[in-house]
Structures are given as C-alpha cells and as structure tokens.
Amino acid sequence: MTDKQNLAEQILAGNRRALARAITLVESSRPDHRAQAAELLETLRGHGQEAIRVGLSGTPGVGKSTFIEAFGMMLTAQGLRVAVLAVDPSSARSGGSILGDKTRMERLSRDPGAFIRPSPSQSHLGGVTRRTREAIDLCEAAGFDVILIETVGVGQSETVVAEMSDLFLLLLAPAGGDELQGVKRGIMEIADLILINKADGDLKSTATRTCADYAGALRLLRKRAQDPDGFPKAMTVSALEDTGLSTVWEEMQTLTLWRREAGHFDRRRAAQARHWFEAEVREGLLARLRREPVKGAMTTLAAKVEAGEIGAAAAADELLGHYLQLDRDSAGGS
Ligand code: GDP
Numbered sequence: 001m002t003d004k005q006n007l008a009e010q011i012l013a014g015n016r017r018a019l020a021r022a023i024t025l026v027e028s029s030r031p032d033h034r035a036q037a038a039e040l041l042e043t044l045r046g047h048g049q050e051a052i053r054v055g056l057s058g059t060p061g062v063g064k065s066t067f068i069e070a071f072g073m074m075l076t077a078q079g080l081r082v083a084v085l086a087v088d089p090s091s092a093r094s095g096g097s098i099l100g101d102k103t104r105m106e107r108l109s110r111d112p113g114a115f116i117r118p119s120p121s122q123s124h125l126g127g128v129t130r131r132t133r134e135a136i137d138l139c140e141a142a143g144f145d146v147i148l149i150e151t152v153g154v155g156q157s158e159t160v161v162a163e164m165s166d167l168f169l170l171l172l173a174p175a176g177g178d179e180l181q182g183v184k185r186g187i188m189e190i191a192d193l194i195l196i197n198k199a200d201g202d203l204k205s206t207a208t209r210t211c212a213d214y215a216g217a218l219r220l221l222r223k224r225a226q227d228p229d230g231f232p233k234a235m236t237v238s239a240l241e242d243t244g245l246s247t248v249w250e251e252m253q254t255l256t257l258w259r260r261e262a263g264h265f266d267r268r269r270a271a272q273a274r275h276w277f278e279a280e281v282r283e284g285l286l287a288r289l290r291r292e293p294v295k296g297a298m299t300t301l302a303a304k305v306e307a308g309e310i311g312a313a314a315a316a317d318e319l320l321g322h323y324l325q326l327d328r329d330s331a332g333g334s
Pocket of ligand 1: 058059060063065066067198200201237238240241
C-alpha cells in the first residue's frame with residue numbers, strides 16, 4: 001500500500017492526525033505538494049459524508065471562541081463530530097492572527113469528537129479560501145457532522161465564507177439601536193441567523209432590545225426564496241452561560257431540512273462547486289501568467305503601454321497570444 005492510499009484510508013477512518021497532515025498538504029504551495037493534494041482530494045471525493053457547513057462571523061471580542069466552544073461541546077455531547085476551521089485575513093498582513101491563537105477553545109480542542117484547525121498563513125485571501133475549501137472537503141471525508149468556518153469579517157472574508165457554507169451565522173454584541181446602522185446591509189443579506197450574544201447579567205435587557213431591532217430590520221429585507229417563514233431570524237444567546245444554544249441548533253436543523261426538501265441545499269452546493277471550479281481556472285491561468293517567460297513579456301509590454309507605444313487592449317492581446325503559443329509549443333514538445 002502506498003503512503004497516499006494509507007493517508008486516504010486513515011482520513012476516511014476519521015483519524016484526526018491524518019486529517020491534520022492532509023490539511024497541511026493542501027495548505028502547502030509547493031508544486032509537488034499541490035499535485036499530491038489534488039490527487040488525495042480526488043481519491044476522497046464522493047466518500048465520507050455530507051456535513052452541515054456553518055459559516056460564523058463576528059468582530060473580535062463578540063464571543064466567537066466562547067460560542068464555538070460551548071456550541072461545539074453541546075454537539076459532541078450528542079455524539080456529533082465537530083470540525084472548526086478559520087478564515088483569518090488578518091494573519092497574512094499583520095503577521096499576527098486574530099483567530100489562530102492556540103489557547104482558544106482549550107476544552108473543545110481536548111474533546112475527542114472535535115477537530116480545530118487555525119487559519120493557514122497565506123499571502124492573500126484567495127489562497128486562504130482555496131485551502132479552507134479543500135480543508136472542508138477533507139473534514140467531510142473524515143466523517144465530521146458539523147463544520148464551523150469562523151471569520152472575523154474583515155474585508156471580503158464574510159462573503160467568501162458564506163460562499164463555502166450551507167448556513168451563515170452572525171454573532172453580535174448587545175448594543176444601542178444606533179449601532180444597527182454599523183452592520184452592513186450585505187451581511188444582513190447573507191446571515192441566516194443573527195445571534196445577539198452576551199444575553200446575560202446586566203446585558204440581558206440590552207440584548208433583548210438589540211435582538212428586537214434586528215428582527216425588525218430582517219423583516220424589512222425582501223424574503224429570500226431559499227427561506228421558510230420566519231427566516232432569517234434574530235435570537236439572543238449567552239455563550240458564557242450556555243443559554244439559547246440548543247435552540248440555535250434546532251433552528252439550524254429546521255432551516256437545513258426545509259432547504260433540503262425544497263432542493264435549495266443541493267442547488268446551493270452545486271452552484272458553489274461551479275463557482276470554485278471557475279475560480280480555480282482563473283487562479284490557474286493567473287499563476288501561469290506570473291511565471292517566466294510570460295512574466296518577462298508582461299513587464300516589457302507594460303513598459304510599452306506606459307510609454308504610449310501600444311494600446312492596453314492590443315498589448316493584452318499580444319501577451320495572451322504569446323502565452324497561448326508557448327502553451328501549444330510545450331504541449332507539442334511533451
Ligand atoms: P472572540 O474574539 O469573538 O473570539 O471573543 P471571545 O470568545 O474571546 O470573547 C471575548 C470576551 O467576551 C471574553 O472575555 C468572554 O469571556 C466574553 N464573552 C463571550 N461570550 C460571552 C457571553 O455570552 N456573555 C458574557 N457576559 N461574556 C461573554
């Protein structure tokens with residue numbers, strides 16, 4: 001048996017160490033690792049099981065780790081297996097990760113039913129999203145029931161996480177009504193459940209008011225075709241005191257079941273798969289264009305465009321023609 005078959009079999013058997021190794025492989029940008037990762041993903045495709053992929057966003061301090069830990073432990077206590085992945089666009093820029101801190105979710109990380117993977121350090125969000133997408137596939141192959149994909153929602157990260165999720169949860173803190181304006185309309189439109197966390201102690205009444213404000217705002221949004229009555233929904237929870245979490249899980253299941261029966265679940269996954277295919281093609285082409293000798297031709301042509309010697313469109317045509325010719329030559333030569 002080869003190592004690769006071995007790794008695939010261990011992943012299918014739910015081995016978390018093998019899963020961690022495979023994720024390291026998909027995170028690598030070395031061409032030989034990329035090839036191995038692609039082969040592994042193809043071997044595993046169609047095996048394993050379909051998990052519920054849950055995107056979760058919220059600003060730092062809102063209680064994401066506390067929520068994920070409490071929610072994750074509730075699920076593992078029911079015998080479900082939970083994987084936590086992170087998309088952290090900050091880690092590349094600042095060198096410090098908002099989400100990657102190893103001391104987070106300590107209890108959950110010791111739970112045999114859970115698997116936690118911090119965000120990969122990649123140079124751009126595109127790289128992080130591709131790896132996360134592949135990590136999701138690996139977690140499904142490893143038999144996880146629920147995959148939580150966490151992000152802080154910096155820049156585009158909420159949208160990219162929503163594009164790889166079946167459900168999207170937005171965690172908010174209790175706040176005065178004015179702050180409702182601070183939540184972008186876009187995120188209101190992708191959220192399936194808005195959870196006002198910290199609904200405990202002194203903050204409880206503020207949380208209830210905030211929740212009513214958001215419930216009102218959600219009602220003003222046009223009803224989405226992929227939602228049953230009452231969704232998207234705003235709810236209060238306390239991750240610290242573990243209240244409302246089982247209701248959140250029930251609502252998630254209700255929504256998922258409804259979408260499955262209405263066909264929206266599969267259609268959404270199919271559209272996502274198509275989207276990622278197209279993104280892979282674009283990325284692959286761009287990566288080839290960044291390689292020599294095309295890169296050199298690009299620099300030369302860019303200088304000519306700057307000097308006004310050739311128009312932008314004509315230069316682009318010339319470059320692409322040059323690239324396609326090289327591609328044909330190399331195909332012919334091999
Ligand atoms: P993250 O940055 O979004 O991951 O937030 P954390 O989970 O680290 O929580 C930030 C702070 O909020 C910590 O001090 C938590 O103890 C606190 N916190 C989280 N959830 C709750 C909650 O439900 N109620 C209260 N009162 N505090 C909470």
